[in-house]
Amino acid sequence: MERDKRYTLVKPLMSTGHIRNFQDLFKFIPKSVIARDLGMNNTRFSKLIQNVDDFILRDLFRLAELFEIDDLALLNLVHQQYLADKKSKKKVK
Numbered sequence: 856m857e858r859d860k861r862y863t864l865v866k867p868l869m870s871t872g873h874i875r876n877f878q879d880l881f882k883f884i885p886k887s888v889i890a891r892d893l894g895m896n897n898t899r900f901s902k903l904i905q906n907v908d909d910f911i912l913r914d915l916f917r918l919a920e921l922f923e924i925d926d927l928a929l930l931n932l933v934h935q936q937y938l939a940d941k942k943s944k945k946k947v948k
Contacts, residue, residue, distance in 0.1 A: 865922040877936035
């Protein structure tokens, strides 16, 4: 199966600041495409996106490989998302 060409957008969009956290990725590449390429159920992947702290490192490293970015760069995106989610959950309480 041919790799989706939109994956190549991630690295330049990160460097220009258009992608700042994990959820920003899905403005450019559909969740369903990424879930399929990971071999993951779309519903499960959507739940992981909403709760990034439930991801396992192996899946995050596979994502970094798909996006052709450094593992730490992806982990940083996930961390930014985690902090944003944590902050928004605090406001709800």
